[in-house]
Amino acid sequence: MTDLPDLINQHCSDIPPGTKGLVIPTIESYLNMLPGWDVSLDFSSLNKTFKFKNYHQTLAFINAVAWIAHQEDHHPDIQFGYNQCVITLKTHSIKGLSQNDVIMAAKINALFT
């Protein structure tokens, strides 16, 4: 566990298959620091819906997320429409949640501060 400023400054790292994912109490503690993010019922992904005024703002946000994903080499699923976007974070190599997912959620939330 770490606090929010530390989380924002951490970087994603390689998570080899077989690595233990985050345990449920750790996920829940992190969610308290990450407004708007929910965990899926099977605790395998983090999800947040973002609302915007128009398509331009939605795409600007998606580009910012894509930039972070490229820098961190950790890539969320992104679904979007005219004025909203759903981000889904999961670590493919372990089919579940790792520290990388909470780091990404913190960095994405920090786009709005």
Ligand SMILES: C[C@H](O)[C@H](O)[C@H]1CNC2=NC(N)=NC(=O)C2=N1
């Ligand atoms: C080789 C490369 O670092 C890996 O394939 C990365 C790329 N981006 C990734 N993104 C996500 N969401 N999960 C991963 O396990 C993952 N692995």
